[in-house]
Amino acid sequence: xxxxxxxxxxxxxxxxxxxxxxxxxxxxxxxxxxxxxxxxxxxxxxxxxxxxxxxxxxxxxxxxxxxxxxxxxxxxxxxxxxxxxxxxxxxxxxxxxxxxxxxxxxxxxxxxxxxxxxxxxxxxxxxxxxxxxxxxxxxxxxxxxxxxxxxxxxxxxxxxxxxxxxxxxxxxxxxxxxxxxxxxxxxxxxxxxxxxxxxxxxxxxxxxxxxxxxxxxxxxxxxxxxxxxxxxxxxxxxxxxxxxxxxxxxxxxxxxxxxxxxxxxxxxxxxxxxxxxxxxxxxxxxxxxxxxxx
Amino acid sequence: xxxxxxxxxxxxxxxxxxxxxxxxxxxxxxxxxxxxxxxxxxxxxxxxxxxxxxxxxxxxxxxxxxxxxxxxxxxxxxxxxxxxxxxxxxxxxxxxxxxxxxxxxxxxxxxxxxxxxxxxxxxxxxxxxxxxxxxxxxxxxxxxxxxxxxxxxxxxxxxxxxxxxxxxxxxxxxxxxxxxxxxxxxxxxxxxxxxxxxxxxxxxxxxxxxxxxxxxxxxxxxxxxxxxxxxxxxxxxxxxxxxxxxxxxxxxxxxxxxxxxx
Numbered sequence: 001x002x003x004x005x006x007x008x009x010x011x012x013x014x015x016x017x018x019x020x021x022x023x024x025x026x027x028x029x030x031x032x033x034x035x036x037x038x039x040x041x042x043x044x045x046x047x048x049x050x051x052x053x054x055x056x057x058x059x060x061x062x063x064x065x066x067x068x069x070x071x072x073x074x075x076x077x078x079x080x081x082x083x084x085x086x087x088x089x090x091x092x093x094x095x096x097x098x099x100x101x102x103x104x105x106x107x108x109x110x111x112x113x114x115x116x117x118x119x120x121x122x123x124x125x126x127x128x129x130x131x132x133x134x135x136x137x138x139x140x141x142x143x144x145x146x147x148x149x150x151x152x153x154x155x156x157x158x159x160x161x162x163x164x165x166x167x168x169x170x171x172x173x174x175x176x177x178x179x180x181x182x183x184x185x186x187x188x189x190x191x192x193x194x195x196x197x198x199x200x201x202x203x204x205x206x207x208x209x210x211x212x213x214x215x216x217x218x219x220x221x222x223x224x225x226x227x228x229x230x231x232x233x234x235x236x237x238x239x240x241x242x243x244x245x246x247x248x249x250x251x252x253x254x255x256x257x258x259x260x261x262x263x264x265x266x267x268x269x270x271x272x273x274x275x276x277x278x279x280x281x282x283x284x285x286x287x288x289x290x291x292x293x294x
Numbered sequence: 295x296x297x298x299x300x301x302x303x304x305x306x307x308x309x310x311x312x313x314x315x316x317x318x319x320x321x322x323x324x325x326x327x328x329x330x331x332x333x334x335x336x337x338x339x340x341x342x343x344x345x346x347x348x349x350x351x352x353x354x355x356x357x358x359x360x361x362x363x364x365x366x367x368x369x370x371x372x373x374x375x376x377x378x379x380x381x382x383x384x385x386x387x388x389x390x391x392x393x394x395x396x397x398x399x400x401x402x403x404x405x406x407x408x409x410x411x412x413x414x415x416x417x418x419x420x421x422x423x424x425x426x427x428x429x430x431x432x433x434x435x436x437x438x439x440x441x442x443x444x445x446x447x448x449x450x451x452x453x454x455x456x457x458x459x460x461x462x463x464x465x466x467x468x469x470x471x472x473x474x475x476x477x478x479x480x481x482x483x484x485x486x487x488x489x490x491x492x493x494x495x496x497x498x499x500x501x502x503x504x505x506x507x508x509x510x511x512x513x514x515x516x517x518x519x520x521x522x523x524x525x526x527x528x529x530x531x532x533x534x535x536x537x538x539x540x541x542x543x544x545x546x547x548x549x550x551x552x553x554x555x556x
Contacts, residue, residue, distance in 0.1 A: 188394055192398050192400070194384075195392040196411065196460070198412060
């Protein structure tokens with residue numbers, strides 16, 4: 001079975017890279033340098049052309065005055081940051097609730113047997129309804145409708161009700177993402193688990209769900225980024241969040257700069273999540289496939 | 295290689311019949327994949343199912359393991375009718391070990407967790423005990439050092455050996471192997487087949503669908519040729535593989551021979 005060592009060809013590795021390899025490496029390095037400088041030049045040209053176009057437009061002085069007033073920005077920043085902290089708290093609480101509710105609905109939709117028909121039907125109706133309902137309308141319905149019932153013990157805080165509306169809508173989306181993940185697990189994984197004697201529930205919990213959750217994490221990050229800015233919508237119920245506080249500042253100064261401040265803060269908030277999401281998907285891709293030239 | 299008492303002699307009846315299929319019929323829609331299959335497997339026997347793709351080998355194995363419901367006929371495991379719809383399918387599956395062609399192992403678990411999952415969850419064995427046993431099984435197949443690895447770090451042959459070990463961890467009464475070497479590179483087939491041969495020597499009862507005719511000839515007690523959902527021919531390997539009675543069997547073997555597998 002074993003092949004004598006001397007039958008292996010002697011590889012020129014210990015002599016260092018060959019001329020051919022050195023030429024190739026060199027060529028690739030030159031190409032990379034060329035691409036980088038080309039990208040730099042084209043970006044600079046683009047920025048100059050685009051910037052000139054805006055700055056030289058007839059309405060620019062007015063726009064700069066009402067959207068880019070540094071004084072107004074500085075004055076409104078503390079209140080907006082204060083409001084943003086509320087947004088962040090709402091974001092954290094609703095994200096956790098959405099994952100729990102979404103995963104629950106997705107798992108319930110996969111239940112089999114006639115006994116579970118009403119549960120399945122209810123979950124299907126839920127995802128249909130709340131994916132179709134515009135979030136802003138749902139916010140009004142929940143935010144003003146629920147307190148209108150005047151029931152004892154039902155909260156009427158706009159923050160709580162806004163969170164509820166966000167959870168209702170986003171859970172419907174997230175449930176579908178989880179369901180797609182559950183269905184993407186190869187059927188022979190279930191067969192393997194069941195043939196070991198695991199019950200349906202054990203198979204779901206130990207074999208299918210862990211793989212499904214791993215697979216849908218990148219798209220879930222995307223929904224999280226969307227949620228990060230949609231938490232600003234609770235301002236329509238009168239919650240004093242970043243958007244609402246920007247609105248108050250704008251109304252007081254007759255200047256739109258506070259909106260820009262709030263908007264940029266939301267972008268800053270989203271960037272770390274977006275980077276983490278990109279890093280995570282890239283890692284998943286690298287794990288699954290060997291690198292190639294394309 | 296042949297064992298006198300495993301051939302079709304009257305002595306057969308003195309051994310316990312582990313598995314018996316009587317007139318098993320399976321339809322998918324209006325397609326009948328098993329027309330009427332009769333098959334008996336005695337304790338410690340290795341029976342290989344051969345036949346072209348679509349002849350019903352996999353369907354039969356899936357029916358025996360209750361992954362598919364049988365339309366007509368009866369399958370008995372140790373005399374108990376397991377095709378009775380009132381039977382506890384999970385409990386039956388626990389007594390039967392199965393290894394499929396591919397995608398066997400759970401990719402999100404280490405080798406050790408793959409092997410111990412069923413004993414811990416289903417057999418209610420304590421983790422430590424289950425792991426001790428898993429380690430000794432892995433050692434027997436030469437994979438003790440891979441216990442903490444994840445399946446995608448293993449070669450195809452190593453993965454299939456782990457899959458077999460995982461099936462054995464349940465201490466099954468019957469082992470079903472569904473073309474366990476078909477997805478493997480030729481040089482990895484040997485290590486899996488030699489493990490199957492070892493199991494046979496240890497007395498495991500095995501039903502194995504395979505295209506490895508040389509293995510069937512050396513290791514099987516009986517070869518069963520399935521064609522279009524029926525058992526067309528069965529007997530000791532030297533007869534079925536070397537001197538088949540049925541023209542269809544001859545045709546099939548000739549094609550296999552052409553492909554260089556015999």
